[in-house]
Amino acid sequence: MTTPGRTILITGGTGSFGHTVTRRMLERDDIEEIRILSRDEAKQDQMRHDLADSRLRFYVGDIRDYTSVERAVRDVNYIFHAAALKQVPSCEFFPMEAVRTNIVGSENVVRAADFAGVESVVCLSTDKAVYPVNAMGMSKAMMEKVALSFGLNNRSADTTVSCVRYGNVMYSRGSVIPLFIRQLKAGKNLTVTNPEMTRFMMSLANSVSLVEFAWEHADQGDLFIRKSPSCTIKDLAQAVINLFQADVSIDVIGTRHAEKVSEALASQEELARAEDMGDYFRIKADARDLNYGPYVEEGDKRQVMYDDYDSHTVERMTVSEVEDLLLTLPEVRRELDAAGLPTERN
Numbered sequence: 132m133t134t135p136g137r138t139i140l141i142t143g144g145t146g147s148f149g150h151t152v153t154r155r156m157l158e159r160d161d162i163e164e165i166r167i168l169s170r171d172e173a174k175q176d177q178m179r180h181d182l183a184d185s186r187l188r189f190y191v192g193d194i195r196d197y198t199s200v201e202r203a204v205r206d207v208n209y210i211f212h213a214a215a216l217k218q219v220p221s222c223e224f225f226p227m228e229a230v231r232t233n234i235v236g237s238e239n240v241v242r243a244a245d246f247a248g249v250e251s252v253v254c255l256s257t258d259k260a261v262y263p264v265n266a267m268g269m270s271k272a273m274m275e276k277v278a279l280s281f282g283l284n285n286r287s288a289d290t291t292v293s294c295v296r297y298g299n300v301m302y303s304r305g306s307v308i309p310l311f312i313r314q315l316k317a318g319k320n321l322t323v324t325n326p327e328m329t330r331f332m333m334s335l336a337n338s339v340s341l342v343e344f345a346w347e348h349a350d351q352g353d354l355f356i357r358k359s360p361s362c363t364i365k366d367l368a369q370a371v372i373n374l375f376q377a378d379v380s381i382d383v384i385g386t387r388h389a390e391k392v393s394e395a396l397a398s399q400e401e402l403a404r405a406e407d408m409g410d411y412f413r414i415k416a417d418a419r420d421l422n423y424g425p426y427v428e429e430g431d432k433r434q435v436m437y438d439d440y441d442s443h444t445v446e447r448m449t450v451s452e453v454e455d456l457l458l459t460l461p462e463v464r465r466e467l468d469a470a471g472l473p474t475e476r477n
Contacts, residue, residue, distance in 0.1 A: 138164040140207045140249075142194055142240060143214030145174035147303035148255065151335040152211055152342065157184055168192055168203045169214065194236035200243040210252040211342055212240050215271070218305060219259075222267035223389050233270035238277045245281070245290045253345045254278045256296045256354075258331060258394040261401075261439070265389035275354065279416050282352035293349035295341045296356050296396055298331025298442065302462045307364070311371045312466055320382045321372065326365030328386070329393045329442040332453070333359050334460060344411055352416025356396045361442035362453050370453035374463070376472060393443040402440060412440070 139156055141149050144167030156162050168190045169175060175189040192199025194214045204210065215233050216222055222229040237254060244252045256275050259268030281292045302308050311321050333341075341357040349355070362370075368381050386392070397405065397412060406413040438444055448456065455476065457463045464474045 136163045137161060137208040138166065138206060140166040140168060140203055140210045142168045142200075142203075142210065142212045145169045145171055145178050146213060147300070147335060148213045148338060150178065152213070152339050153178075153182065153187070155336075155339050155343075157182065157186065162186065164188055166190055166203055166207065168194070168200070194239055195231050197239045197243060200239045201246065204240075204243045204247040204249060207244075207247060208250050209346060210240065210244055210249055212237065212252060212254040214240075215255070215274075217257075217267065219265050219267045219389055220387075222270060223265060226266040226270070229266050229270040230273075233267075234273045234277060237274045241278055241281050241290075241292055244292070245285065245288060249290050251346055251349065252278070252290060252292045253342050253349070254292070254294045255342070256294050258296060258298045258396045258442075259391075260296065261395040261398055264391060279352045279354065282416055286351070288351070291349055291351050293345050293351075293353040293355065295345050296354060297338050297341060298333055298359055298361075298394060298396055300333050300335055300338050301457070302460050303335060307367070308371065308457070308460075308463070311368060312375070312463075315371065315375050315377045315379060318379070320380045321368045322382050322384050323364045323368055324384055324390060325386045325392060326363060326368075326381065326383055327392070328364045328390075329361045329447070330364065330367075331359040331361050331394060331396060331442050331445070332367075332448070332456060333357065334456075341411070348408075348413070350415075354401075354414040354416075356412040356414070356440070358410055358412070358445075359396070360446045360448045360452075360456075362448040366448070366450045366453055370450050370457055373450065374454055374457060374467060374472070375470065393441050395439040395441040397440040399439050402438075 139162060141152055143149055153165055156165055164186050166188045170193050172191050190203040194200055216229045256271050260272035260275055263269040263272050275294050278292050278294050314321050345355045401414045404415055467474045
């Protein structure tokens with residue numbers, strides 16, 4: 132991916148993804164500097180002390196402000212763009228804030244990267260961008276369009292802009308697994324919205340591997356997806372209960388506003404032009420140009436014969452398989468160890 136002396140910028144770098152990406156990059160001997168751009172100086176200070184590595188540089192700023200981004204991208208080779216508003220309820224109540232961060236802020240990152248001559252930008256998206264039904268998913272879908280339109284309008288650009296799309300990242304900030312464990316530790320029943328709801332399951336480590344894969348393989352406008360198994364929320368909750376040997380039940384509280392029963396990582400239209408790369412799908416950008424004829428006057432005679440890549444239809448894990456997956460997470464193992472419970476399967 133890189134040669135010695137390279138500099139990486141991670142926007143939103145104090146979040147769960149940012150921490151994991153940073154730790155992975157610090158293990159490499161070809162990275163000279165890692166810059167973290169975020170708004171929260173307290174989290175930056177905590178990260179500075181936790182990692183204590185001289186290659187880290189912290190930039191206080193907001194991707195909504197182009198000047199902040201332009202300052203941070205000077206002499207940068209690669210950008211991992213993770214800054215975003217990610218909580219569905221927050222974006223539902225404040226949709227314009229999602230627009231300003233997820234759409235306008237992302238455009239600032241891409242524009243500043245082009246101006247500074249950055250080699251590659253990888254933008255982090257979500258399965259909620261496929262057939263979006265909530266403001267968060269809609270704003271991330273538009274983020275993808277903003278990022279990928281760069282290549283359509285700048286075919287000879289030196290900066291390669293690509294996207295990655297992921298499902299539920301296990302034990303990321305705001306995810307359901309830490310909530311389940313907090314409820315268990317408080318002696319409460321686990322709460323699920325719809326027990327038959329399905330979600331893709333991906334570890335933080337796998338989400339970082341997806342980003343690295345995009346850096347290494349992306350052409351202009353590519354979108355990458357990592358193939359992932361899924362499970363029902365009921366089976367996920369039961370797996371947590373089993374591992375922690377807890378005497379609690381599962382309470383169903385009902386589907387929340389703007390919440391899907393399943394999530395798709397790729398639509399059938401996208402799969403029709405996707406390249407299967409083993410553990411990954413590469414979805415090439417639409418190659419049409421500003422001659423609008425191909426959009427309104429010419430069709431595609433190929434028939435779409437694919438199903439969506441959806442959490443209801445992909446490989447479904449059993450409760451036991453979910454337990455095995457949970458045991459690969461360092462955070463879950465630490466919680467089990469602290470409770471004096473086994474961290475290995477018999």
